Amino acid sequence: MTETVTEPSAAAAAGSKSEQAYQAVKARIVEGTYSPGYRLVLGSIAKDLGVSVVPVREAIRRLEAEGLVTFERNVGATVAGIDPTEYLYTMQTLSIVEGAATALSAPLVDSVAIARARAVNEEMRECLHHFDPVRFTQLNQDFHSILFEHCPNPHILDLVHRGWNRLAALRSSTFRFVPGRAHESVNEHEALLQLIESGATADEIEKAARLHRSATLDAYLAQSKQ
Amino acid sequence: MTETVTEPSAAAAAGSKSEQAYQAVKARIVEGTYSPGYRLVLGSIAKDLGVSVVPVREAIRRLEAEGLVTFERNVGATVAGIDPTEYLYTMQTLSIVEGAATALSAPLVDSVAIARARAVNEEMRECLHHFDPVRFTQLNQDFHSILFEHCPNPHILDLVHRGWNRLAALRSSTFRFVPGRAHESVNEHEALLQLIESGATADEIEKAARLHRSATLDAYLAQSKQ
DNA sequence: AGGTACGAAATCGTATACGATCACTATCGC
DNA sequence: GCGATAGTGATCGTATACGATTTCGTACCT
Numbered sequence: 001m002t003e004t005v006t007e008p009s010a011a012a013a014a015g016s017k018s019e020q021a022y023q024a025v026k027a028r029i030v031e032g033t034y035s036p037g038y039r040l041v042l043g044s045i046a047k048d049l050g051v052s053v054v055p056v057r058e059a060i061r062r063l064e065a066e067g068l069v070t071f072e073r074n075v076g077a078t079v080a081g082i083d084p085t086e087y088l089y090t091m092q093t094l095s096i097v098e099g100a101a102t103a104l105s106a107p108l109v110d111s112v113a114i115a116r117a118r119a120v121n122e123e124m125r126e127c128l129h130h131f132d133p134v135r136f137t138q139l140n141q142d143f144h145s146i147l148f149e150h151c152p153n154p155h156i157l158d159l160v161h162r163g164w165n166r167l168a169a170l171r172s173s174t175f176r177f178v179p180g181r182a183h184e185s186v187n188e189h190e191a192l193l194q195l196i197e198s199g200a201t202a203d204e205i206e207k208a209a210r211l212h213r214s215a216t217l218d219a220y221l222a223q224s225k226q
Numbered sequence: 227m228t229e230t231v232t233e234p235s236a237a238a239a240a241g242s243k244s245e246q247a248y249q250a251v252k253a254r255i256v257e258g259t260y261s262p263g264y265r266l267v268l269g270s271i272a273k274d275l276g277v278s279v280v281p282v283r284e285a286i287r288r289l290e291a292e293g294l295v296t297f298e299r300n301v302g303a304t305v306a307g308i309d310p311t312e313y314l315y316t317m318q319t320l321s322i323v324e325g326a327a328t329a330l331s332a333p334l335v336d337s338v339a340i341a342r343a344r345a346v347n348e349e350m351r352e353c354l355h356h357f358d359p360v361r362f363t364q365l366n367q368d369f370h371s372i373l374f375e376h377c378p379n380p381h382i383l384d385l386v387h388r389g390w391n392r393l394a395a396l397r398s399s400t401f402r403f404v405p406g407r408a409h410e411s412v413n414e415h416e417a418l419l420q421l422i423e424s425g426a427t428a429d430e431i432e433k434a435a436r437l438h439r440s441a442t443l444d445a446y447l448a449q450s451k452q
Numbered sequence: 453a454g455g456t457a458c459g460a461a462a463t464c465g466t467a468t469a470c471g472a473t474c475a476c477t478a479t480c481g482c
Numbered sequence: 483g484c485g486a487t488a489g490t491g492a493t494c495g496t497a498t499a500c501g502a503t504t505t506c507g508t509a510c511c512t
Contacts, residue, residue, distance in 0.1 A: 016299055017496070018287075043463070052497045057465085058284055061244075065291035067381075073242055074464055074503050089381045092330075096382070100322045155293075155315045156322070159385065243466070269493070278467045283495085300473045300494055 018055035021045070022062055029068050029079055030168040040069060040077040066162055068169055080169060084224065087170060091217040094163035099210035101148050101156045102192070103202040108150035114193055117146040121189045128183055136182060137168075143189055147196075181219040188212045244281035247271070248288055255294050255305055256394040266295060266303040293392055306395060310450065313396060317443040320389040325436035327374050327382045328418070329428040334376035340419055343372040347415045354409055362408060363394075369415055373422075407445035414438045 025045065028034045040060060046053045060077045063069045069077045080086070120143045127136040141164060151157045192208055251271065254260045266286060272279045286303045289295045295303045306312070346369045353362040367390060377383045418434055 041463070053464090054280060054466095054496055054498095058287055061284055061288060062291055065288055075505090076463070089379050092379050093381045093385070096322065096326045153315050153318050155319045159319070267493070279494090280466055280468095280496095301475090302493065 016055070017049075017051045018058045021049055021051060021056045022059035024049055025056075025059055026063060026068065026165070029063070030165055032169075034079045036079050036081050036169060038079040040079065042076070067166055080166070087220070088217065090163055090166050091213065091220075094160065094167070095210045095213035095217070097156055097159040097163065098144065098213050099206045101151050101153075101160050102144075102209035103206035104153055104156065105148050105151040106196045106200075106202065106205045108152065109147055109196055111197075113146055113149060114197060117143055118190070118193055120146065121186060121193070124189070125186050128186065133182075140185070147192075178216075178219040178223050181216055185212070185216065188215070242281070243275075243277045244284045247275055247277060247282045248285035250275055251282075251285055252289060252294065252391070255289070256391055258395075260305045262305050262307050262396060264305040266305065268302070292388055294395055306392070313446070314443065316389055316392050317439065317446075320386065320393070321436045321439035321443070323382055323385040323389065324370065324439050325432045327377050327379075327386050328370075328435035329432035330379055330382065331374050331377040332422045332426075332428065332431045334378065335373055335422055337423075339372055339375060340423060343369055344416070344419055346372065347412060347419070350415070351412050354412065359408075366411070373418075404442075404445040404449050407442055410445075411438070411442065414441070 025034070025040070034040070042053045042056050042060070045060075046056045049056065060069055061071065064071045064077065068080050070080050071077045120139055124136055124139045124143065127133075127139065144160075148157055148160065188208070189212075192205070192212065195205055195208055251260070251266070260266070268279045268282050268286070271286075272282045275282065286295055287297065290297045290303065294306050296306050297303045346365055350362055350365045350369065353359075353365065370386075374383055374386065414434070415438075418431070418438065421431055421434055
């Protein structure tokens with residue numbers, strides 16, 4: 001099950017139809033029901049959710065602000081595209097904010113959390129055997145979420161989540177993961193845990209976390225080049 | 227004149243009343259007409275702008291997504307607060323994204339741009355004499371904007387602009403700049419330019435740019451402590 | 453046959469209207 | 483006198499309605 005990464009701050013006005021529409025459409029985009037390029041017609045969605053167009057419109061504009069949909073005046077909204085350039089931007093940005101989030105969180109990660117993260121990572125290793133990319137991706141998020149649990153800066157965490165949601169929207173379409181890379185990734189996770197355990201400097205941790213993300217980007221670029 | 231930092235991507239649907247309301251309210255927040263804590267009443271703003279409440283509501287929700295206003299269900303919107311914690315989060319995040327933006331842009335900054343940036347910086351030095359914080363802040367943005375002109379990642383640039391807008395909203399209220407710090411800041415600008423000119427590594431440039439921002443935060447923290 | 457102009461259908465954008473919710477005040481009971 | 487409660491005004495949230503704009507199909511002209 002792919003889950004939408006929900007920000008507590010944004011979930012303030014839960015219960016309103018606008019919020020309901022927001023969550024519903026977001027979920028469908030993230031889990032792939034609406035794939036990139038899908039045309040979001042206000043009237044249809046409204047009827048579908050049993051609300052009027054006004055809250056739906058509001059929800060979609062909010063999703064636009066998050067980069068999950070693109071909007072064109074008097075034409076309508078479509079689920080945000082699969083442009084390789086956009087992928088590059090998102091991955092690069094994620095590399096930076098994940099690096100920062102990891103470094104900031106590291107001093108606050110206790111041994112219990114490390115153990116939990118390690119368990120998740122071992123489960124990811126399992127996934128490599130009985131090839132399960134969807135679960136792998138989910139576990140990957142879980143792994144990092146554990147490290148970010150006590151992140152002292154919610155803004156940065158928010159940026160991480162936004163990046164994840166964008167990637168999730170793309171995942172099911174063009175950007176399949178590079179199998180060889182997944183294996184490396186698991187090893188990098190373990191290395192990262194050891195780095196944190198050993199009380200490495202913030203700089204070292206940040207660099208490692210950054211590379212962890214950008215290596216995935218590089219693997220994609222290398223693959224798409226040939 | 228304080229100017230709203232406008233993202234070209236977001237300005238897509240210009241001309242619509244919703245867009246007009248968005249720009250208008252955003253401008254008033256950034257330039258300080260609506261200070262933090264100001265209650266944004268939909269009906270009043272709508273009447274004020276000569277439009278109905280629906281586009282205003284939409285505009286305000288978009289501003290909420292940018293962090294410029296806070297929204298409470300069935301109660302209304304207020305201009306986002308002056309919470310020192312929020313200030314810390316914003317500055318810390320800015321430190322990271324500005325650092326990245328500077329490092330990414332550095333290889334693309336030519337000598338002409340350097341000269342322009344240097345000129346702006348000298349103008350900032352002038353401002354220190356005939357104490358003009360508002361202009362100083364504007365020039366500061368100009369300085370960095372020149373360096374970011376050819377930033378290869380628009381997402382990161384967008385994050386920088388969002389941070390600036392948040393700070394602009396706070397500027398006129400509690401968070402006055404620390405005079406001594408402003409002087410240092412100008413010197414750091416010059417150092418940064420020389421670093422770029424000398425073809426320093428991305429790491430070095432990033433670190434310098436980061437410190438440049440976080441030193442301002444530290445100065446504020448030191449001042450507010452006593 | 454190809455291109456253009458027109459018209460209809462679909463969809464968007466926003467005004468208006470009304471029900472729902474909240475804050476605030478005044479009154480009542482203790 | 484003080485706390486609880488009902489009433490009132492203000493504001494929000496959303497449904498509905500209608501004008502504006504775009505898109506697409508069709509007929510017409512060259």
